[in-house]
Amino acid sequence: MRSFVTGTVRDLPKSGIRRFFDIVADMKDVVSLGVGEPDFDTPWHISRTAIAALENGATHYTSNLGTPQLRREIANYLDRRFNARYDWRSEILVTVGVSEALDLVLRAICDPGDEVLYHEPCFVAYPAAVKLARAVPVSVPTYAEESFRLRVEELEKRVTPRTKALLLNFPCNPTGAVLCEENFRELADFAARRDLLLISDEVYSELDYTGAFRSFASMPEIRDRLVLLNGFSKSWAMTGFRLGYACGPREVIDAMMKIHQYGIMSAPTLSQAAGVRAMREGDADVARMREEYRRRRNFLVASLNGMGLETVMPDGAFYVFPSIKSTGLSSEEFALRLLNEHSVAAVPGCAFGECGEGYIRCSYATSMENLKTAVKRIGDFSAALARR
Ligand SMILES: Cc1ncc(COP(=O)(O)O)c(C=O)c1O
Incomplete structure (x- = not known):
């Protein structure tokens, strides 16, 4: 039987984020910095x-x-x-x-x-x-x-x-x-x-x-x-x-x-x-959530820079985009090993286009407690990579 699907749709790759999170779904004790949605409930x-x-x-x-x-x-x-x-x-x-x-x-x-x-x-x-x-x-x-x-x-x-x-x-x-x-x-x-x-x-x-x-x-x-x-x-x-x-x-x-x-x-x-x-x-709900995101952003950027993963201070949204170039790993390798060896999910930068290679995306739309655990684990991973 012929394929009924158009060439355009057939050739369209599945989202790099989804592919990655299909793996995460089957794992336990993962701290996820992967999601692109607020962790807050709707007011x-x-x-x-x-x-x-x-x-x-x-x-x-x-x-x-x-x-x-x-x-x-x-x-x-x-x-x-x-x-x-x-x-x-x-x-x-x-x-x-x-x-x-x-x-x-x-x-x-x-x-x-x-x-x-x-x-x-x-x-x-x-x-x-x-x-x-x-x-x-x-x-x-x-x-x-x-x-x-x-x-x-x-x-x-x-x-x-x-x-x-x-x-x-x-x-x-x-x-x-x-x-x-x-x-x-x-x-x-x-x-x-x-x-x-x-x-x-x-x-x-x-x-x-x-x-x-x-x-x-x-x-x-x-x-x-x-x-x-x-x-x-x-x-x-x-x-x-x-x-x-x-x-x-x-x-x-x-x-x-x-x-x-x-x-x-x-x-x-x-x-x-x-x-x-x-x-x-x-308006008050927006202001409250923004202040909490700001606190998390400041913590995450300082922590990542502190462990040698160069991170530009972002002015908006709820993502940071640290460089992982110093580790010598590709963004996909880094994200997969971070997930498999240290149970932290972040999205490989290559999911966002070719020039995202060398970076990972970390969302801080998650609790401060999760961020602290994630930072500790990313720090352990970076230190282990530096010792190689
Ligand atoms: C840049 C950008 N545009 C649009 C959307 C989709 O937003 P909506 O939930 O309103 O469809 C997203 C969701 O992550 C986004 O990051």
Whole structure:
């Protein structure tokens, strides 16, 4: 019998993170620094709002775009936080997480063979999502020595007449990098000069430890070519609610809405009710979780540097990205041996693209107690490697 699966999907590698965590699932006493989701439970008043919505019969579809209440709340939030004005009626689409929004925007704007520029190391879904949109992912390397900033010269080398969009993610998964003001401006200028759509995935926008983060939505000059993606998963610890949104020019949002309408219908109704509550009354929760992440980040970076694993202090998100180059092991070997010999799970940097080789990603979305145990074990492993 012939294979019914398309060549594109057949050739798509499974996520390097998932592959690794299939191994972890069968092991005991592992301290995991692998997960990319908050260890906090969703603040109870937010969950309770979803329960109340259920009790009140909110079990039907909503408008394809999302409930007016949530779209209004998103517009208010963006105005309040980033001084960005979006018309809730036509410029905001509520989605099933940022994941769906990413898929929608790429499918809405890419014709077969169009190219999308993105920076590596990056979120594992980016190259796959571009390929699934029948477009061509074009990666641009970033380096620890430059705090993982994205250089316009590198973009200029790779831009072609087929380039349609520039996909950015700051604060960045896996490096935690946040753009400096200069880099922020030059990337926006580059998108305008090359007539590209700028897709900015700002899902970690609330996890900014230095106040350096600026949303591209705060730049009126690029408003007509910006699609902003954001959501509730990381900021309010709501991964399981599967709730995100896209904001942008009416034409693009309308095109995304068509795909969403036929493929998804509407984002979960109970989650949308919870989202309204999160944005309206969740600032203190965000601040509380951010302070705890900051404490963990400081501890982890100091500990890793102290044991000779060079680690850039990340300004955002909840990951650190230490170099393991001094050990002479590949990132996959390091992560596998750390897991098998010392029961600590971290993700090999190569899962995030070629230039992630030589690094591992450690998430500090886990308790301080777990971090202390992990640091002790990583220290033992590093010391054993140094004695060889
Ligand atoms: C950069 C980035 N974008 C998007 C997502 C997916 O977010 P959501 O849960 O909103 O689909 C993640 C999740 O890890 C992420 O790291």
